[in-house]
Amino acid sequence: xxxxxxxxxxxxxxxxxxxxxxxxxxxxxxxxxxxxxxxxxxxxxxxxxxxxxxxxxxxxxxxxxxxxxxxxxxxxxxxxxxxxxxxxxxxxxxxxxxxxxxxxxxxxxxxxxxxxxxxxxxxxxxxxxxxxxxxxxxxxxxxxxxxxxxxxxxxxxxxxxx
Amino acid sequence: xxxxxxxxxxxxxxxxxxxxxxxxxxxxxxxxxxxxxxxxxxxxxxxxxxxxxxxxxxxxxxxxxxxxxxxxxxxxxxxxxxxxxxxxxxxxxxxxxxxxxxxxxxxxxxxxxxxxxxxxxxxxxxxxxxxxxxxxxxxxxxxxxxxxxxxxxxxxxxxxxxxxxxxxxxxxxxxxxxxxxxxxxxxxxxxxxxxxxxxxxxxxxxxxxxxxxxxxxxxxxxxxxxxxxxxxxxxxxxxxxxxxxxxxxxxxxxxxxxxxxxxxxxxxxxxxxxxxxxxxxxxxxxxxxxxxxxxxxxxxxxxxxxxxxxxxxxxxxxxxxxxxxxxxxxxxxxxxxxxxxxxxxxxxxxxxxxxxxxxxxxxxxxxxxxxxxxxxxxxxxxxxxxxxxxxxxxxxxxxxxxxxxxxxxxxxxxxxxxxxxxxx
Numbered sequence: 001x002x003x004x005x006x007x008x009x010x011x012x013x014x015x016x017x018x019x020x021x022x023x024x025x026x027x028x029x030x031x032x033x034x035x036x037x038x039x040x041x042x043x044x045x046x047x048x049x050x051x052x053x054x055x056x057x058x059x060x061x062x063x064x065x066x067x068x069x070x071x072x073x074x075x076x077x078x079x080x081x082x083x084x085x086x087x088x089x090x091x092x093x094x095x096x097x098x099x100x101x102x103x104x105x106x107x108x109x110x111x112x113x114x115x116x117x118x119x120x121x122x123x124x125x126x127x128x129x130x131x132x133x134x135x136x137x138x139x140x141x142x143x144x145x146x147x148x149x150x151x152x153x154x155x156x157x158x159x160x161x162x
Numbered sequence: 163x164x165x166x167x168x169x170x171x172x173x174x175x176x177x178x179x180x181x182x183x184x185x186x187x188x189x190x191x192x193x194x195x196x197x198x199x200x201x202x203x204x205x206x207x208x209x210x211x212x213x214x215x216x217x218x219x220x221x222x223x224x225x226x227x228x229x230x231x232x233x234x235x236x237x238x239x240x241x242x243x244x245x246x247x248x249x250x251x252x253x254x255x256x257x258x259x260x261x262x263x264x265x266x267x268x269x270x271x272x273x274x275x276x277x278x279x280x281x282x283x284x285x286x287x288x289x290x291x292x293x294x295x296x297x298x299x300x301x302x303x304x305x306x307x308x309x310x311x312x313x314x315x316x317x318x319x320x321x322x323x324x325x326x327x328x329x330x331x332x333x334x335x336x337x338x339x340x341x342x343x344x345x346x347x348x349x350x351x352x353x354x355x356x357x358x359x360x361x362x363x364x365x366x367x368x369x370x371x372x373x374x375x376x377x378x379x380x381x382x383x384x385x386x387x388x389x390x391x392x393x394x395x396x397x398x399x400x401x402x403x404x405x406x407x408x409x410x411x412x413x414x415x416x417x418x419x420x421x422x423x424x425x426x427x428x429x430x431x432x433x434x435x436x437x438x439x440x441x442x443x444x445x446x447x448x449x450x451x452x453x454x455x456x457x458x459x460x461x462x463x464x465x466x467x468x469x470x471x472x473x474x475x476x477x478x479x480x481x482x483x484x485x486x487x488x489x490x491x492x493x494x495x496x497x498x499x500x501x502x503x504x505x506x507x508x509x510x511x512x513x514x515x516x517x518x519x520x521x522x523x524x525x526x527x528x529x530x531x532x533x534x535x536x537x538x539x540x541x542x543x544x545x546x547x548x549x550x551x552x553x554x555x556x557x558x559x560x561x562x563x564x565x566x567x568x569x570x571x572x573x574x575x576x577x578x579x580x581x582x583x584x585x586x
Contacts (some may be wrong), residue, residue, distance in 0.1 A: 027486060030487070031490065046487065046488060049487035049488070050480075050483055050484045050487040050488075052487070053483035053484075053486050053487045054479065054480055054483040054484075056483075057479055057482075057483050058479075113461045113462050113465050116462060116465035116466060116468075116469060117465065119469050120465065120468065120469055120472070123469065123472045123473060123476070124472065132441055133437065133440050133441050133444065136441060136444035136445060136447075136448060137444055139448060139468060139472065140444065140447050140448050140451055142472070143448075143451050143452070143468075143471065143472060143475065144451065146472070146475040146476065146479065147475065149479055150475060150478045150479060150482065153479065153482040153483065153486065154482055156486065157482055157485050157486055157489065160486065160489045160490070161489055
């Protein structure tokens, strides 16, 4: 896969390489912690480890992108403020929708694709506060990054399994 | 949509130019080339910082100013520079990057990227017939612009012959821009420095379609001393018959959109049209990203496909993270090994993982029966995307682990453990 954009002139600092580095570091940390813990193989621990790895993957991808895209900012925001209670989260999403109504030309339900747009907003991180135009742009970028993520993680799994 | 594009790109408002097959071809080529250009060029608007095309185009700005006046022929070398300036104008209206615009009429980025980079495409793809077509269009535009500029004939003499021909050339490229100038409410543009390229704006004025009150009123004041065609523009202010946004007044930092022939000239519908075109542009890009969506025409179906694809990608990530959580890494993990996967096709690679992963090393930690029970169902699941059967796996896993679990403590654990500090 071609390296995508580089922030610096260094050709090795692509999104993919940054993500790989960050993710591998997180993986090694998680594994070290898992090895030291005694009950490593109960289902509960396995599930916890799975969640950790999943969040590590998302966060390392968002960090590789930085603050350039709204979805990466949303992921980092979510991680930094993971202690919010549910009520506050709902309040935030309500405010986000109001903001979207204000700034984006949101059309009402009759627009073809309103329902799908809502589903898409839930899928793409940070999609609540976006109008359709921005949402589509963010979705495109997000899809590209997800593809990178899948490829790199697949490769890592291969390397680890051999 | 394509019909409107054809109309918009090469239409002279007061000319009797009948539609000929050439406009469709040019517009079609423009549209195709936009997508090709976006992919072949590294400055992808999504993946560049957004301003890389601007940076690369701005290098030509200086060249464009000097070479503009010199050429008479419709050679391909001055032509791209002419259009590069159009491109600069087009892409430069965006909020965060006010400096390198040459034109204040700020057009939506994406359509103009197509038109402005047309010259790049002509050069880079080496389509000689493309430049021939455009060159043959230009005399027509030039002639028609001559016809409808009754008040302009006197001022035409004031300008050099070169400028007129440049404008004729530029008319093709600029006419897509000319069609999209309108104050859009959600398009909050910062004050852009008025065009530094005097010759370029002359040429913009000369093209028959591009008569805008707003732009001229802005530019007149700072540019009168530079621009030889300022009286020309003054005369052109009288010719605002079809400009729907003239009623908006003389405001700066607006996107100027012209009503197309036969379209409603209400400002709301113009804004709607701009917004719809932006959205359809993004949908086209998404169509190329999502596999198997080339034949889908329809927003709702396309959105369904996009949703399915995003969901499947997210599930793949979840599956792989589950796999990685259970596998013990080797001591020396070579990053080069991971980054240099050149041969592996994503399909076959990840398909191999799916096929063998659960069954081999990691599965002994799970309920073996569950996985082996799911594997046959995986093969029977029809899916478009290579790893969609993970939905089955996921359900099983969640069923396994959600009994008596609450995931919140697990997540809280993560924060306190500091595993996921963003400074990764």
